[in-house]
Amino acid sequence: MVFIFFLLSIVNLISPQVKIENAWMRPANKGMNAALYFDIKNLSSKDYELVDVFSDIAKVVQIHETYKQGENLGMRKVESITIKGKTTFRLAPGGFHVMIIRLKENLKLGDKKEFTLTFKNHEKIKIMALVKDQ
Numbered sequence: 317m318v319f320i321f322f323l324l325s326i327v328n329l330i331s332p333q334v335k336i337e338n339a340w341m342r343p344a345n346k347g348m349n350a351a352l353y354f355d356i357k358n359l360s361s362k363d364y365e366l367v368d369v370f371s372d373i374a375k376v377v378q379i380h381e382t383y384k385q386g387e388n389l390g391m392r393k394v395e396s397i398t399i400k401g402k403t404t405f406r407l408a409p410g411g412f413h414v415m416i417i418r419l420k421e422n423l424k425l426g427d428k429k430e431f432t433l434t435f436k437n438h439e440k441i442k443i444m445a446l447v448k449d450q
């Protein structure tokens with residue numbers, strides 16, 4: 317019994333508390349901008365903060381939010397995203413997204429590109445994002 321409890325504790329320590337799911341982008345050409353979307357699942361009761369996203373496919377990668385500007389929608393850079401304990405934060409079209417500015421390469425349907433997510437209080441997470449229509 318004590319042994320099983322000990323094992324469970326270890327699993328808890330080594331398994332990531334934050335999971336990234338459904339990472340995707342729409343197709344785009346070299347030189348254009350693109351957007352990356354994904355779900356951030358926080359499995360723990362602690363809050364986590366995403367502070368940076370990096371990729372080799374563009375020089376500039378920023379976290380953006382969409383906001384209402386009169387009749388129109390605008391978007392702007394945010395410093396971070398907080399994922400509250402036991403919740404899922406969704407980056408999706410029309411809302412929060414990762415802006416990929418001036419692509420160094422084409423994004424074709426079926427391609428998979430690597431991104432590194434940096435958190436304030438969680439180890440870095442590497443993800444593969446799939447290029448698809450939606």
Ligand SMILES: [Cu+2]
Pocket residue numbers: 380381391392413414415
């Ligand atoms: Cu944007």
